[in-house]
Every structure is written in C-alpha cells, then in structure tokens.
Amino acid sequence: MKLSGAEILWECLVREGVEVVFGYPGGANMPIYDAMLSYPVHHVLVRHEQGAAHMADGYARASGRVGVAMATSGPGATNLVTGIATAMMDSSPTVFITGQVHAHLIGGDAFQETDVTGITLPITKHNYLVTRAEEIAEVVAEAFYIARSGRPGPVLVDICKNAQIEKTEFLYPDEVKLLGYQPPSHAPKADLQKAVELIKMAKRPVILCGHGVIMSGAEEILQHFAVKTNIPVAMTLLGLGAFPASHELSLGMMGMHGEAHCNMAIQNADLLLAFGMRFDDRVTGTLSTYAPGAKKIHIDIDPSEIHKNVKADVPLVGDLKTVVTDLVPLVDEYEHEEWFQQIKAWKADGDARSIMSWPEDGKLHVSHLVHDLWEATAGGAIVTTDVGQHQMWAAQYYFMEKPKRWLSSGGAGTMGFGLPSAIGAWFAQPDEEVWTVVGDGGFQMTQAELSTAVQENANVKIAIMNNNFLGMVRQWQEFFFEKRYSAVNMRTPDFVKIAEAHGIPARLVTKPEEVQDAIAFARNTPGPVLLEFRVEQEEAVFPMVPTGAALDQMLRRPVRDAA
Amino acid sequence: MQYTFIALVEDKPGVLNRVASLFRRRNFNIESLAVGRTEKSGVSRMTIVTNCENDTDAHKIEANLYKLVNVIDVQDVTRQPSVTRDLALIKVKATPEQRSEINNLVAIFRARIVDVAPDSVIVEATGTEDKVEGMIELLRPIGIMEMVRTGQVAMTRGEHCGIRRTPGANGNGWHPEEYVQVG
Numbered sequence: 001m002k003l004s005g006a007e008i009l010w011e012c013l014v015r016e017g018v019e020v021v022f023g024y025p026g027g028a029n030m031p032i033y034d035a036m037l038s039y040p041v042h043h044v045l046v047r048h049e050q051g052a053a054h055m056a057d058g059y060a061r062a063s064g065r066v067g068v069a070m071a072t073s074g075p076g077a078t079n080l081v082t083g084i085a086t087a088m089m090d091s092s093p094t095v096f097i098t099g100q101v102h103a104h105l106i107g108g109d110a111f112q113e114t115d116v117t118g119i120t121l122p123i124t125k126h127n128y129l130v131t132r133a134e135e136i137a138e139v140v141a142e143a144f145y146i147a148r149s150g151r152p153g154p155v156l157v158d159i160c161k162n163a164q165i166e167k168t169e170f171l172y173p174d175e176v177k178l179l180g181y182q183p184p185s186h187a188p189k190a191d192l193q194k195a196v197e198l199i200k201m202a203k204r205p206v207i208l209c210g211h212g213v214i215m216s217g218a219e220e221i222l223q224h225f226a227v228k229t230n231i232p233v234a235m236t237l238l239g240l241g242a243f244p245a246s247h248e249l250s251l252g253m254m255g256m257h258g259e260a261h262c263n264m265a266i267q268n269a270d271l272l273l274a275f276g277m278r279f280d281d282r283v284t285g286t287l288s289t290y291a292p293g294a295k296k297i298h299i300d301i302d303p304s305e306i307h308k309n310v311k312a313d314v315p316l317v318g319d320l321k322t323v324v325t326d327l328v329p330l331v332d333e334y335e336h337e338e339w340f341q342q343i344k345a346w347k348a349d350g351d352a353r354s355i356m357s358w359p360e361d362g363k364l365h366v367s368h369l370v371h372d373l374w375e376a377t378a379g380g381a382i383v384t385t386d387v388g389q390h391q392m393w394a395a396q397y398y399f400m401e402k403p404k405r406w407l408s409s410g411g412a413g414t415m416g417f418g419l420p421s422a423i424g425a426w427f428a429q430p431d432e433e434v435w436t437v438v439g440d441g442g443f444q445m446t447q448a449e450l451s452t453a454v455q456e457n458a459n460v461k462i463a464i465m466n467n468n469f470l471g472m473v474r475q476w477q478e479f480f481f482e483k484r485y486s487a488v489n490m491r492t493p494d495f496v497k498i499a500e501a502h503g504i505p506a507r508l509v510t511k512p513e514e515v516q517d518a519i520a521f522a523r524n525t526p527g528p529v530l531l532e533f534r535v536e537q538e539e540a541v542f543p544m545v546p547t548g549a550a551l552d553q554m555l556r557r558p559v560r561d562a563a
Numbered sequence: 564m565q566y567t568f569i570a571l572v573e574d575k576p577g578v579l580n581r582v583a584s585l586f587r588r589r590n591f592n593i594e595s596l597a598v599g600r601t602e603k604s605g606v607s608r609m610t611i612v613t614n615c616e617n618d619t620d621a622h623k624i625e626a627n628l629y630k631l632v633n634v635i636d637v638q639d640v641t642r643q644p645s646v647t648r649d650l651a652l653i654k655v656k657a658t659p660e661q662r663s664e665i666n667n668l669v670a671i672f673r674a675r676i677v678d679v680a681p682d683s684v685i686v687e688a689t690g691t692e693d694k695v696e697g698m699i700e701l702l703r704p705i706g707i708m709e710m711v712r713t714g715q716v717a718m719t720r721g722e723h724c725g726i727r728r729t730p731g732a733n734g735n736g737w738h739p740e741e742y743v744q745v746g
Contacts (some may be wrong), residue, residue, distance in 0.1 A: 304626035
C-alpha cells in the first residue's frame with residue numbers, strides 16, 4: 001500500500017516506540033501534523049521551539065530513550081538550535097524533525113527557507129536533508145539508531161514539504177547498516193591487562209564517574225567494581241546519581257564547585273580511572289597542574305575523547321558497561337587504608353566550613369532550601385535545573401542516589417533548560433515526583449512553557465531561587481572584577497502573580513519557617529505548582545576553583561564564618 | 564609539520580562539507596584537499612594535507628574524522644612509504660622565440676606542453692610537491708599568467724598502509740579474537 005511521506009514518518013516513529021512528541025506546527029510541516037491525527041502519538045504543543053528541544057532532551061535523560069521534537073522550517077527550526085546544541089554537548093539521544101520548503105525551491109530563498117542542515121552540522125551527531133518520500137523510512141531508522149547507539153547525541157532530519165506529500169510504498173528496514181559507523185563495544189584484552197596492572201599497584205586511586213556511566217547503564221557494575229577494588233568514586237556534574245551519594249566510597253562532585261576533599265583526592269591521587277567522562281575544563285582546572293602524580297586509565301566509547309584534554313596512560317575504547325564488566329573478574333580486592341584516612345581528614349575540614357553548619361540566621365539560603373527539599377522528598381525526586389549558582393547548590397545538596405534523576409545542562413550550560421526539561425522528564429516518568437530548581441534569570445528565558453505545563457497538566461513543581469541577580473556572573477564580578485557589578489541586577493516580576501495568571505497555584509516564601517509548609521503545599525497539590533523563594537542576594541558558591549588555578553587551589557568559605 | 568591523511572568516505576551529498584567543517588570546527592588548517600571516486604562504487608577518496616604540531620594533533624584529526632558517520636576509513640600516510648603527486652596547469656607567456664626555452668625546461672622536469680596559443684603555452688607538470696614547485700620557480704621569470712593545482716594525492720607503496728591511531732574505530736584494530744568476550 002502506498003502512503004504519503006508524512007504517514008511514513010509516523011509509521012516509523014510508532015515503530016521506534018515513540019509515544020510523545022514535543023513540537024510546533026507551521027507552513028512547512030503541515031502535512032506531518034495532518035497525518036499525526038491518525039497515529040497513537042501524543043503531541044505536546046510548546047510555546048517556543050527551544051522548549052520543545054529541551055523537553056525532548058529531558059525526556060531522553062529521564063528515560064534513556066530517544067526524545068523527539070518537531071518544528072517547521074526557517075525560524076521554527078532555528079529556534080531549536082540552542083536545544084540541539086545542549087543535547088549535543090551532553091550526548092543526549094534525541095531526534096529533531098523539521099519541515100523544509102519544497103525541494104525545487106531549495107536554494108531560492110523561499111519563504112521560511114533556512115539551511116537547517118548547514119546550521120546544525122556542527123551541533124548534531126549527524127543530520128539529513130530528505131527531498132523524496134522514498135528516503136524517509138531508511139533515514140528515520142538510521143536517525144534513531146545513530147541517536148541512541150555509541151556515544152548518543154542529537155540527529156536532525158529535515159524533510160522537504162513535497163516529500164511529506166508524495167506517496168510511495170512503505171517498507172521499514174529490518175536493520176540499519178552503516179558502512180562508516182560501527183560503535184565499539186569491547187576493549188582489547190591486552191589493554192585491559194595493562195589497566196589491571198596499574199590498578200594493582202595503585203596506593204591512592206580515584207574513580208572519576210561521568211555521564212557515560214549513566215548512558216551505558218553501567219551504574220550497577222560500576223558499584224560492584226568500586227566495592228571490589230575498594231576505590232573511592234568522584235562524580236562529574238552529569239555523573240551525579242551514577243553512584244549513590246550516601247555510599248561510603250562516594251566522594252561527591254568534583255570540579256570547579258566540587259567538594260574540597262574530592263578535588264584534593266584527585267590532585268593527590270596516583271591513579272585516576274576515568275569512566276565515561278571527558279576531562280572538561282570545569283573538572284580539571286588548569287590542565288598543566290591537573291593530578292600531576294596520577295596515571296590515567298580512560299574508558300570512553302568515543303575515541304576522539306582519548307588524549308583530547310588529558311593524556312591517557314591506558315586508553316580503553318568501548319562501551320563502558322561492557323568494559324567494566326570485562327574488568328571486574330580481572331581485578332582483586334585491595335586495601336587503601338592510608339588513602340581513606342587522608343581523605344577523611346580532608347573531609348573533616350570541609351564539614352567545618354560547610355554552610356550546613358551555620359546557625360539559623362533568619363535568611364533563606366539556597367543550599368538550605370535544596371537540603372530541605374531533599375529531606376522532604378526523601379532524596380527520591382527527579383530534579384532539573386537551569387544554569388548558575390542554584391545549579392551548583394542543587395548539585396551539592398540534593399544528594400542523588402539513583403541515575404536519570406539529575407537533569408542539568410552541563411556542557412552547554414544553557415539557561416532556560418530547567419522548566420522544559422522537567423516537563424519532558426515528567427512525560428518520561430509520570431509517576432515520579434519532578435522538581436525544577438531554577439534561578440530568576442534562567443526561569444524567565446523559558447517561562448512561556450508554564451502554559452504548556454498547564455495545558456498538559458504536567459505534575460511539575462517549580463522552585464524559583466530569586467535573588468534579583470544573575471548570581472553566578474555577580475559572584476565572578478565580586479571575586480574577579482573588584483565587585484564592579486555590570487548588568488547583573490535584575491528586577492523580576494511577581495512570579496506568584498505570573499503563576500496565578502496561568503492558573504498555577506503558587507506561594508511566595510520569604511522566611512525559613514515558611515519553607516517546610518510551602519514544600520508540603522507543592523507536593524500535596526496535583527499538577528504544576530510554583531514556589532518563589534526570596535533568597536539571600538549576595539551569596540557565593542564555595543568551594544570555587546578560579547580560572548587558571550590548579551584543582552586543589554580552591555577559594556573556600558572562611559572557617560571563622562562557621563559555627 | 565605537514566601531515567597527509569587518506570580518508571575513504573561515502574559518496575553522498577554534503578560529505579565534503581562535513582569534512583571541511585570538521586577542520587574548521589576543531590581549528591586545523593587544510594593545506595590541500597583532493598577528492599575523487601575510487602575503485603568501489605559509492606566510495607570517494609580524499610587526500611587531506613594539513614599542518615599540525617605533532618602526533619597528538621594527528622590523532623585528534625583522525626579520531627574526529629571517524630566520528631563523521633559518512634567516513635569509512637582514515638590513514639595517516641605522512642611517514643609511510645608512499646607515492647604522492649600534485650598536478651599543475653601553468654599558463655606561461657611565450658612568444659614564438661621563447662617556446663624552445665620553455666620546451667627545454669619542461670623536458671628536464673618531465674612535464675608537457677599541452678596547449679599552444681599565439682602568445683602563451685600551457686604546461687602540465689605532475690610530480691611531488693617539490694618537483695612542481697621547482698618547475699613553477701623556473702617558469703616564473705618567463706611570466707606565469709595563470710596557474711591551477713590539484714593538491715596532493717597519495718597512495719602507499721606495495722603492501723604498506725598508513726598509520727591508524729584510533730583504537731576501536733571502524734575497521735581499525737578491530738580484531739574480535741583479541742577482544743574479551745563477556746561470559
């Protein structure tokens with residue numbers, strides 16, 4: 001039977017298990033939207049295409065499945081760009097489907113024509129321009145395969161309007177075979193043996209656990225490996241949740257705003273086992289001074305990550321879960337007692353400086369609020385964030401026990417990610433409690449998605465940490481620009497009224513004694529709820545590794561301030 | 564120093580753009596790039612000459628080329644026994660009296676005159692980059708009006724092949740018997 005290109009697209013999406021699509025219709029994808037009515041796929045109408053991209057991304061991160069977003073040609077497609085770049089930097093398995101003008105009009109600057117495959121070439125894992133209906137089935141099958149396999153990432157499929165309309169025979173390919181694309185799985189045995197030799201000899205080893213652990217589904221085997229070898233585990237921002245925060249081997253988060261004892265351990269280690277992480281500048285500090293005494297074992301599925309930032313002594317290219325599974329029977333149980341004593345001493349110093357040790361001062365501190373939220377939700381919620389101070393405090397104080405619950409824009413650092421990614425996560429895990437912790441700046445970037453949340457009755461709880469500042473930029477200006485505040489002071493609207501205008505129950509919280517009640521109100525009210533917290537305005541995130549410093553040269557919260 | 568890579572790529576629209584874009588995106592400069600069909604249908608071959616500082620950078624280029632879905636194989640033939648050729652067409656000002664002088668130079672370089680016009684000739688020179696450069700330098704005083712070069716193409720000798728540094732990449736060091744099987 002012959003189907004239109006648009007129908008073929010939906011046939012393919014249904015076969016790929018797509019249940020929900022986030023998008024926005026327009027001139028160049030109208031045949032797709034028309035055909036959609038005949039297929040069992042739920043469409044979420046967003047308010048801006050960037051929201052659709054972040055929702056698909058959030059859906060992918062919370063479920064491990066491919067998230068799908070749609071937009072029309074021209075401005076519809078270009079509005080996706082920030083979201084696609086965000087998904088690319090954090091290797092999020094996503095497929096973006098854009099409409100394009102008729103094939104015969106391409107290159108003629110037709111209405112709403114933009115070179116979308118050209119624009120997205122450097123921010124997609126791969127992309128396609130489809131000009132004929134006959135190509136759609138194969139391209140969509142390839143797109144999903146590429147998006148979720150190997151190192152996952154965004155794939156964009158740009159479909160000309162004539163290809164959506166034309167009719168052709170529908171044949172879905174049984175399997176995808178790509179000559180130039182065969183993701184590795186096992187690492188060579190000889191290299192595994194070299195890694196084992198280093199692990200055996202190590203006196204001060206640290207595992208660096210990244211996003212790859214979660215995407216490979218390696219969290220269980222990683223824990224098994226860490227416990228068997230008795231090696232402490234540090235996590236990147238996106239690795240949070242890959243290893244239980246409450247585990248005695250957990251060192252917490254590493255990097256620019258990581259735990260001090262974690263950074264000290266990395267700098268003083270004699271062996272780093274980098275598992276699915278890419279030595280981003282935010283976790284290494286200055287490269288020339290990074291972990292100078294440590295040998296490095298680097299496991300990654302992407303060969304281009306090997307030696308990119310840090311020279312690996314033993315590179316293991318393969319699927320993390322497979323490689324660690326191969327490693328486990330080759331390693332023994334080891335003692336690192338002296339090492340743990342040393343780490344314990346560093347940790348004690350950090351605890352003394354912790355803001356959690358401060359006495360109640362009648363003010364709202366984001367760290368305290370996040371801690372309260374963690375307690376109230378028993379550490380079990382899915383938490384999404386925007387980017388900035390609140391993001392770091394959320395990472396530091398919402399202790400994640402499980403993977404796929406911490407959703408944050410790490411590589412791209414995209415403000416406005418919080419609310420839409422939370423909506424996407426809720427569609428992925430509708431039975432889970434979903435919170436988004438955002439700042440007053442980032443929230444306003446994608447605030448329009450409040451009405452999407454209402455239309456879908458998404459059970460998403462929004463906690464705005466309002467300090468009337470772009471807090472992280474303000475902090476940098478305070479530390480590194482002699483407190484010359486430039487364009488960081490922000491007059492914000494009455495967020496409670498904005499919520500109410502959308503029909504969203506909301507509360508303003510200004511005092512510590514109101515916090516518990518407000519969180520309970522949000523948790524007990526079905527559907528979206530907004531809480532605005534007026535927090536301490538000029539607080540800084542500690543510890544902090546300044547640009548150009550070594551990882552262990554952190555700015556610390558002064559001890560004298562502690563109780 | 565100059566590195567020479569051979570890349571086999573799928574013969575599809577936009578692949579050249581992807582490769583060129585990768586060099587731009589990762590901040591490497593392409594000295595020359597020659598692309599054409601191969602003995603296999605659907606497969607094109609690129610010879611890419613680029614300046615990079617050391618083998619670490621060469622590894623980066625290789626590994627990033629592999630990341631492109633349409634790239635099938637990458638070899639670094641920089642230090643391998645190989646034949647490299649560059650072709651130049653050089654239009655030289657030539658009065659009838661100058662033709663014999665040009666003829667002599669061309670003979671020494673085993674180049675050819677492929678077109679003769681009343682006041683110019685076209686010289687076709689093929690060889691290593693050095694040889695072509697040498698030919699050009701000798702023709703320059705006579706008066707070069709126009710010149711075009713293909714950029715280098717390269718092929719390893721006999722059974723030699725280029726270096727493949729990227730572990731686990733497609734078709735590279737992929738010997739299943741050397742890999743641990745999950746039991």
